[in-house]
Amino acid sequence: MINIAIVGTGAIARSHIEGYLAFPERCKIVALVDIYPQKAAETGKKFKLNAEIFSDYRDLLDRPDIHAVSICTPPYVHAPISIDFLKAGKHVLVEKPMASSLKECDEMLEAAATSNKLLSVVAQNRFRTPVMKLKHVLDTGLIGKIAHAQVDSFWWRGYSYYDLWWRGTWEKEGGGCTLNHAVHHIDMLQWMMGMPSEVSAMMSNTLHDNAEVEDLSIAIFRYENGSLSQITSSVVHHGENQQLIFQGEKARVSVPWKVKSSKSKENGFPLENPELEREIQTIYDQFPEVVYEGHQGQIDDFLTAVKRGTSLLIDGVQGRRTLELITAIYKSASLGQTVKLPLAKDDPFYTREGILANVQHFYEKKNSIENFKDNVITTGGKYE
Known part of the structure; x- marks a missing residue:
């Protein structure tokens, strides 16, 4: 026991x-x-x-x-x-x-x-049946080289969300929606595509002027092979629709699940490729359901x-990779520059003190309560 x-x-x-x-x-x-x-x-x-x-x-x-x-x-x-x-x-x-x-x-x-x-x-969220099935499909290589990934980490949080005593400050929360919400999707992206070589980002606080941290960020990752991915991190999106879409050389796949494949006509325009769609769908369907x-x-x-x-499946090394990507987003957005990876130990954003000294502050925290009476929260979609 x-x-x-x-x-x-x-x-x-x-x-x-x-x-x-x-x-x-x-x-x-x-x-x-x-x-x-x-x-x-x-x-x-x-x-x-x-x-x-x-x-x-x-x-x-x-x-x-x-x-x-x-x-x-x-x-x-x-x-x-x-x-x-x-x-x-x-x-x-x-x-x-x-x-x-x-x-x-x-x-x-x-x-x-x-x-x-x-x-x-x-x-x-790695332990979701649609996510595991998507990872399996990507690992088969059937969609070919991934050219572009679109990651929408859409959440919605009301103004009072940042009234909790530790939220809304760089010192205690460590960041806003990029760190504490999109962390799920950034983790899945690096699990599926690996680490990029460059990060470019912008962030803002659009609707929560009671917090130092961002409530919206948009980042672009560039990979050594030329592929790009874009990640939107948000707590201002009604409906909390979340998705990861991978556009490959031969097909498009995503969670929530969708597969679409095109091949080229003689003039370069798209022609539907139902044969590959059926093959990918079979691979997806045959992968077992997640038990827990x-x-x-x-x-x-x-x-x-x-x-x-x-x-x-997720050890400390995996956790560090995800945080390195988030840190690179904060550095790029705060300093207005493209960030090369990996981040070195002498980088000002390597330490907590360096982050606090260099990261962009938006507003001052206005309220501080010890606990909310309502303790029910949402922890992300099931991607179905």
Whole structure:
């Protein structure tokens, strides 16, 4: 039995708790930690957990009965809490974004390597059946060279969203929609296409003048082979429609799923290619359904790796790559220049202090409340 501690019992903790509770024969939640212990106690009662309540995660570091930890705190403390638990010999599943800077990512990776413990970064949307099927189709190479990818990370958040005490500041939230919403889609893009060589971006705060951070950004990635991708990150799009579209040499595929293929007439104009469409559709249909989706799927992957020593689908290295792309977007948008990758350790945007000193600030945070009464959130589409 793998004993689990949940650190941070805010809105996203529910997804972790429900994920672990789906595997009662494999794990047990034995501790809940929150700087507001009453909130942790209410969470434990709501889910009928027989768990101890703590206000300081450090009280668990020396507990031999704690085997693994889910970190669901605000982003600015992901790194120190993860590092402390890794050094204490605990496996760590940390919410996105992995950390506030690439320097912190590297420190987390070093702690995981030194302790020989697992570090997994939440990217639960990889564990969706349509996403897994799309990745499989891309891996077959049937669509040919990818020329262009379009990523729409569309979300909508009201003005009061940034009233929560840690949101809307570069220091505590670490960024706006690019970091905390589009992180899902940027992760999937780098998983499917690899890392680009250049990033050009712009960002703005269009509708939330109670936050320092952006509520809209648009970025273009350029790859070594000449391919381009464009990513729109937003919390101002009604409907929250989200999609990834890949235009290949021979066909177009996407989530939500759609396949379209053209071949050339003698004059270069398009001619439908139903044969290739049927072949790609068959490959898509034959790939098995995901047994456990979303957070539950990632927790299954995490528990399996803890128990059997297998590889994680999303480890710390994967989490760092995603953050490097987001950091490059912020650098490009803040300085008005194209950014070459990889980012070096002497880059001003490598450290948290450097980001805070150089990133574009939009407005001052106006309100600060400790907790919302409504704790129900949305965590992204199912891409169906």
